[in-house]
Amino acid sequence: MKKVLLLLANGFEAVEASVFTDVIGWNKSDGDGTTELITAGIRENLKCTFNFTVIPEMKISEINIHEFDALAIPGGFEEAGFYEDAYSEDFLNIIREFDRAGKIIAxxxxxxxxxxxxxxxxxxxxxxxxxxxxxxxxSEFGVNVLGTEPIVIDNNIITSYNPSTAFDVAFKLLEMLTSKVNCQNVKRLMGFYQDISL
Incomplete structure (x- = not known):
């Protein structure tokens, strides 16, 4: 089983988190069945950008990165407190550990x-x-920003430029964890292809 850690900061954007839960979940139930997603956060209760509350399955202190194959991070709004959690050392250390291990970060x-x-x-x-x-x-973090590219993949790290890319990022993560053929099948089952016979 390929396990994805969905790392949530307070003030995360719900739609950006939901694409990971849905794509990985659809694969588990109707795709090749090899993926599972676990949510984690610094707080016991997290409020998303537009004001509903989520209870993560794990606290960040309980994470063992060796149990996971990939890390997924949705964005959020500064006004909702996103950077307070996202820039905390505990949050940043999880990212560093996943990268050191060469695991996918989306x-x-x-x-x-x-x-x-x-x-x-x-x-x-x-x-x-x-x-x-x-x-x-x-760019101030020393990153070569490709500003006009909707999705950028550099080795194990996937980044994107706004919420419109959310499903594409989640599907790219699924493809990297499983296969292109399996990913296309899940997309078909979720209705992303007009021709359902594909």
């Missing part, structure tokens, strides 16, 4: 910023939210 939108702050993207290619100051902030 992020959406400003989920790339804690990856940049952790130091693992120095001299590497990435992107983040493509409006306002966020790409400049990512």
């Amino acid at each position: 992020s959406i939108c400003v989920g790339a910023l804690p990856i940049g702050k952790s130091g693992v993207l120095v001299g590497r290619n990435a992107t983040t939210y493509n409006f306002g100051i966020r790409q400049k902030q990512l």
